[in-house]
Amino acid sequence: ERNREVMLAQAREHQVQKVQREFVRVATYVNRDLSAYPALNRQLSELATRVEEDFQRSSEVPPTPQPWVDAINTIARIPASSDPAVSAILKSTQEVLDRTSKDVTSTYRKATGKRHELLQHTLPLWRYMNQKLEALEKIFSGFGERTQKIDNQIDRLEQILAGTDKVEETLKSSALTQFVIAALLLAVTVIGGIINFNLIAMPMSEMVGGASYIGPFRASNVAALMLLAMELSTGVFLMDALRFTHLFPVIGTMDDKIRRRIVALMLVFLLVLAVIEASLGFMRNILAADREALIQQLAGGAVPVSAAFQYRWMPSLAQMVLGFILPFLLAWAAIPLEMFVHSGRTVAGLTLASLLRLGAFGLRLLGTLLDALGRILVTFYDTLVSPLLLAERWIRGLRAGRAAGKRAV
Template identity: 40%
Template sequence: MSTNWWMIWPGNPVLSVLALYALSLFFLYPARGPLHGVIRAISRAISGPLRLGARWLLSTAEMLRGRNKMVLLAHGKEEITQGIEREFERVTAVVQRDLHDYPVLQRKLMGEITRIEEDYQKCGAVPPTPPEWTKAVAAVAKIPPTADGLVQKILGDINHSIEKIQDKAIAEYRRSYECRHKILKGFMPFWRSLNQTLTQVDRNLTGLQESASRIDAQMEQYQQISVNSDKVEHSLTSSATTQFAIAAIVLLIAIGGAFVNYKLIALPMSAMVANDYVTANLQASDIAALVIIFVEASMGLFLMEALRITHLFPRINNLPDKMRRRFMWVAFSLLLTLALVEVALAVLRDWIVIEGIKLTSELAGGGTVAAAAEDSSLVNKIPTIGQMILGFILPWALAFMAIPLEYFIHSARTVLGVSLVVGIRGLAFALRVVAHVARQAGNLLVNLYDVLIFLPLLVERIVRPNGGQDVGPSKSRRVAPFAAK
């Protein structure tokens, strides 16, 4: 079939195209209005639902953000309440431990102060005044010197007596001051005791002041949470994100420890459980090893719940103390039993490895390797001892996985909620962009259609310059009224 069937003038495609274009104008120009309406209707049909969907997503995001904020503030309020309760418990313990004996301490202080005051008064005793004979000595001293031997002898005796009395008085003064110095020296133990007592009181009061400062800070944060402050929301969100990241890292480390534990007990479990393949790559012994690890993690979780370190199961925390202690001892006993079982499995694993080496060496016809395997020296026992230690420690290490697990669960709610809100807002933005593109695409098609029929539009504008540029055949023309008769 010929491909030139559309040509009006065969052999002249340009003239044929122009002729077809001229003929199409007779159909395109009258259909301008309806086609404009169809294009705009299609663009509105596409952009309208997209914009409605974007609005619905934004409203959903706001509602979800409100719920996330409510949950976040409730969780933050609960944590702050627990922190305030712990601070009050510490303050109560400090008061009962330190300030409970404050009356005794006060009596001790008053007694030491009284003794110091009495000793001080003793130190302040004034020595006796000089005797009256000093006046007589002053009168004798006024006697003029003379050559009389009797007078000189009397004066010499008086001088000798005065020197003896002076030495005696000086000795008494020295004894008096020595006694005062001894009393002052005896002050030192009382001063030290008083200093230690006051230091202890100051330390206790400082601890109470620090606890009061922490309580004030937590109460201020509690008030901000109560008034739904945005600052507290951002702070709690950042804290939850940090806790989520840290808990995820710790859980990954714990999963690594669980993997090591699995590798440690998988081989000996094959000697206890039939090696039937449950799936193509999973044996029954592997499932048994995984079950043991999961049971150890569960017992560790229950032990942490019974100790009230974690609060994943409120029913366990609300048990009576007697029942909770029994539950704690049951979980501890089961965990200890599983740890001892892993120790036995570690020994069994070493025995299986040695027997495998011996069997391989016997099949290979060598006796040196078998003799080395049978060597029971301490150096060859080091791997066995290490496996036994790991088998006993890893279950207890997995028990502490409950702490980061609790933080991970609580913070995941906030992090996932924030991520979901961001994702919904991003999707709403994408829908609005697509709706805008669809609407502008409709306008573009309308303009392209007008460009295609620009000749009739140009003629219409020339013929009716004031008739409106956008008036087409589909537009209702204004009918001139009839002339009045």
């Protein structure tokens, strides 16, 4: 029961952190994208007003016929006569009508061209409005996705608070999976630490002395282990300051300004340690070459300058790069370490509960077997003793009959 409470408490804490992160993301999303919504709305309103004005200006208005046109039409319908004055008037009227028709047609065409220009001018406005509306649609669709994620996280939190059997089984499976993954990552980290130790142990002896001992251990080995421990500690503090882990809650609850300073300080420390390891890795191959040359000189032979000695700088460079990278990889060990610690508590409780159930089952089985064995032994004892008791009773009956006969005589 205690293990179940701890497991639900850890799950509740993690789920609350997830919900808080989602709310922070939504706040960032709103401040970044939706903060420009009033300006965008104003731009869309202005564009709509301009488009409406241009559209109204581009509407087709038929030209109003002048009053004297009807009179001229009436005169033009007078039949032609032989009178030259009448013919001249009619011809003049026809010319006036032709000029008027051409002027009206030209004016109408100019007005139509102007309307087309206005409509052509509104086309980029429509496109701009379409782009803005599409951007606004993307913003609100992204906001809807965020809210859906928050709903899912809150539903998950409600299920955890309810503590149903389904949630408990899911948490057990998740804890076991996290424990296995964290154990594998820690195993990889340990292997990397061993490689790192072997990389810097020999050149470290040149710094602290190869003949120095701290108890039964060589001082160079202790110094190399201390350097690895400093890298791991720096990584733990860095991950906590970045809020990737929560091994030290005090660091995560600090003010953001102080936390950023801690992040910068830990990065500087880690960079310094990486540079130290890179220099030690570069020295390692040089020391190995010097030692090999010294052995050959002590053996009485000349030291040949072979191709292997000429290209000693290549493994030295590789060891230097490896010594620079490994501290940063060890710094990430804080994440699987936290997973291992948090899931290990649950897995240990589940393992202990399983062992207790197995022990109870074994004891119950042993008790059942012993009870059955006792009954078998009692039955076997009764089987052996019953004939003897019958014989004893028969003998006592004979003795009693003989004693009664003697008394009668």
